[in-house]
Amino acid sequence: MGTIEELTASVKAQGDVVRALKADKKPKDDPEMVAALKKLTDLKKELEEASKPVETNPFVKTRGELDDVATRRFFYRQAFAIYGGTAGFYTYGPPGSALKANILAAWRKHFVIEENLLEIEDPTIMPHDVLKTSGHVERFNDFMVKDVKQEDKFYRADKLLEEEMERRIKLPATTEEDRVKYTKDLTAADSFTKEELGAKLKEYGIKAPETGNDLTDPYEFNLMFPTPIGPSGMLQGYLRPETAQGIFLNYKFCAEQNNDKMPFGVAQIGKSYRNEIAPRGGLVRQREFTQAEIEFFVKPGDKKFDKFRTVRHLKIPMLSSEVQLKGQPSFVKALGEAVDDGTIANETLGYFIGRVYMFLEEVGVKSEHLRFRQHLPTEMAHYACDCWDAEIEVSTGWMETVGIADRSAFDLTVHAEKTKVDLFAQEKLEVPETVEVVSMAKKAGALLGKDFKKEGVRVRGFLEGLKVEEARALEDRVKAEGKSEINVGGDKFTVTKDHVVFDIKKETKTSRNYVPNVIEPSFGIDRIFTAVLEHSYYARPSDPEEKEKEKIVRGVLGLSAAVAPYKAIIMPLDQRVSANETYQAMEGELRRGFAHRGINYKVDDSGATIGKRYARNDELGVPLAITVDFDSIGMGEDKALVRTVTLRERDTLTQVRMPVGDVAETVARIIMQQATWAEVQRSYSEVKNAASAAIGAGDGGGAGGSSQSAPAGGGSGG
Structure with a gap:
């Protein structure tokens, strides 16, 4: 089988042969x-087969x-559904x-x-000046393309390229050489300039x-x-993008609340807003979403971290920038x-990569579908030292879920x-030291204010913040060349x-001031939610007796007890009970027992x-079911079972019988991971579960909750 291009050419050439024969009246x-x-x-046919991913x-x-x-169990639905819905907005229902x-x-x-950490809650509307200073007003952009004939159809350019690369990689006819090329372009899609992106779309x-x-x-x-603030509308604001x-x-x-000690971290959970060009993929790309972010402040140049020793043994699937540029797969290290070896920049960054890995596993992400991808040099922010994304494989492909950046x-x-x-930290010196300090000459300082106007203070602050050797090198360069360009917080000035x-x-100092560096893990909670659902879902075997068209999908959400929306379900065997x-x-x-334990x-x-x-209730992810049957209420043959119930575990379809007074504490211990189901089974007598056995065999009916019989003349108990 040739490549798609070769097969397309062959089809065209053979079509020309057929047309020539027709022209000869064959x-x-x-x-x-x-x-x-x-x-x-x-x-x-060969081309059609080769074109199928x-x-x-x-x-x-x-x-x-x-x-x-x-949708049916209302984990989430498109918001404003009765009005037709609006793309990029979702409502979470009770279980969601x-x-x-x-x-x-x-x-x-976990964090x-x-x-x-310290935790804060900040407003979701921010004034223009804040986001202008942070760079969001000028630089918080995506590249968009439009349909040339239907201008109401917009698309995010890098996503179109990514989708096409993913499709081509899956084609059977794709050669290894092309696979490497497509993988490189897939990886680099969101780091291309608009000119590069446009060229790739055309290519x-x-x-x-x-x-x-x-x-x-x-x-x-x-x-x-954008949103106006106040009745006059004169104060420009924005819904916060992060x-x-x-x-x-x-x-x-x-x-100050941390007594000015370093390092320390601050966390915030809340809504963020981005006017996505083409929201799609359900909860993956929304216009209103939940973020959880940590800013962990550290001393510059000293990013060693004692707690790193607790995670350094963890083996993590990684996709470094080096292997991405070669089009190679991820590796474990x-x-x-x-x-x-320098793959990860420092211990503090490495520590949080480890902690993110542990958290994602804890809430239900499967480790074999998790990797950490390093940002390419071309996609990293100019101020960043190193950045990694936790990417999770879901039905739409590899999904960026957590960003961990220095x-x-x-x-x-x-x-x-x-x-x-002043937003600096102060470090007391054990021994006072005499240091050389850079300051502007009086005449030069006055000239900065005259020539750079309101930016003069920024430029002066930058120059006086230089190290002595940097100041002297700049002075020599300007003397030699007459001028030089400096970069102040992303803005360029010529001096x-x-x-x-x-x-x-020369000054004698007893303390040293510095602006802290920050390690930032940023979590997309809705994306983690999506991954947890997809990774936990499975279907029980169908009933072999059912006709193909009538087969019922018996879906199960195998959510852990820690995150399941409901931990237990209380069920009477039937309405007589x-x-x-x-x-x-x-x-x-x-x-009362459940409410008391939260x-x-x-x-x-x-x-x-x-x-x-x-x-x-398996479909809702409920891990434990409590059934009260006829024995429980004294209507069975064995009076010793009065005020006992059966406790059934969702995934194994097994159950034990225990006193009703033990149930709430047992459920609490399982949720808190203080007891396993196997330990519960050893502590209480296991009983047959006819209904669960029927479900496991593919029979969704079943009437009984335990092996105990119903009273004479009543319905089946098992």
């Missing part, structure tokens, strides 16, 4: 014509089933809200509590997906939502080795320069020999069979 039954038409048909993503197959569960809250609770425990013949029309050249589109800036603005006050001191520096507020005149003074006073007293006792639960006392109720 009849259809002429042997030469028959052979030519057959060859053309065979070539077209080979799907290796395991989550694609079950995505439709999961979407049905998520509970699952998301549990993921956030796990995040707070805020275990890392002893691969990428058209508007919906119409097949040509596309415009890429152009910049700012992703922030939660990080609120932390930087409050660094000074948080540092211990964090300690990656820091030692942002150096950029944000604090630019906000300090703009506001004239002359009259501006660059320094007085180098639910009407019994003993049952009602037992249900009340269970409710355990979210449900009661399902509907008229459906017990098997169907098990199945529909």
Whole structure:
């Protein structure tokens, strides 16, 4: 089988042969014509086969089933659905809200509590000056293209390129050489300039997906939502595009709360807003979404971290910038080795990569579908030292979920320069030291104010912040060349020999001031939610007796007890049990026990069979089910079983019988990972579960909740 380009050329050439035979008036039954038409048909079939992507993503197959569960059970739905919906906005229903809250609770425990972070809550509307200073007003852009004939159809240019590269990589006819080329372009898609991106779209013949029309050249589109502040509308604001800036603005006050000790971290969870060009993929790309961010402040040049020893053994799947540029696959390396050999810039960054890996595994992300991708030099922010993304494979491909960046001191520096507020840390010196300090000569300082106007203070602050050797080198360069360009917080200024005149003074210092660097893990909570759902979903075997068209998909969300929206379900065996006073007293006792321990639960006392109720709560991800049967309320043969219930585990379909008074504490211990299901099974007698056995065998009906019989004349108990 040739490449697609070769096969396309062959089909065209054979088509020319057939057309030539027709022009010569060859009849259809002429042997030469028959052979030519057959060859053309065979070539077209070969091209069609070569054009079919080979799907290796395991989550694609079950995505439709999961979407049905998520919508039908109201984990989430498109917002404003009764008005037709608006792209990029979603509403979380009761189970979805509970699952998301549990993921956030796990995040707070894993990071805020275990890392002893400070947590703040900042407004979601920010004034123009803040985001102008941070660079968002000028630089928070994506490249957009439009359909040249239908200008209401917009697309994000890099995503079109990524999708085309992913399609080509999956084609059976793709050669190894082409696979490497496509992989490189896939990896670099969001780091291309608009000119490079436009050239790639043309190179691969990428058209508007919906119409097949040509596309415009890429152009910049700012992703922030503008909003006026106040009744006059004169104060310009924006819905915040990230939660990080609120932390930087409050660094000074948080540092005071931490007694000005370094290092320390500040966290914030909240909504952020981005006016996405083409939101798609469900919760993956929204216009309103939840972020959880940490800014961990450290001393520049001293990013060793004692706690790194606790994670250095972790073996992490990595995609370094070096292997990406070669089009090679990811590799596994211990964090300690990656820091030692310079793959990861420093111990503090490596520590948080390890902690992110542990957290994602904890909430239900499968490690074999998780990797850490290093930013390419061309896509890294100019102020960043090193950046890694935790990427999770889901049905839409590899999804960037957490960014872990060494942002150096950029944000604090630019906000300090703009506001004239000191945002530095102070380090006491054990032994006073005499140092050379750079200051501007009086005449040169006055000239800076005259020539650079309001920017003069920034330029002077930059120059006086130079090290002595840097100041002297700049002075020499300007003397030799007459002028030089300097970069101040991303802005460029040209200084002359009259501006660059320094007085180098000696001072005795007992302390040293510095602007902290920051390590920033930034989490997309909605994307983690998506990954947890996709990685936990599976379907039980179908009933072999069912006809193919009538087969029921028995979906299960295998969520861990820690994040499941409801930890337990209370179920009477049938409505005769639910009407019994003993049952009602037992249900009340269970409710109080769960409420006292803060355990979210449900009661399902509907008229459906017990098997169907098990199945529909498996679909919600409920890990444990408590069934009150006839033995429980004294209507069975064995009176020793009065006030006992069965506790059933979702994934193993096994159950034990225990006193009702033990249930709430047992469930709590399982949730807190203080007991495993195997340990519970050893502590209590296991009983047969006819309904669960039927579900496991593919029979979704079932009437019984345990091996105990119903009273004479009643329904089946098992």
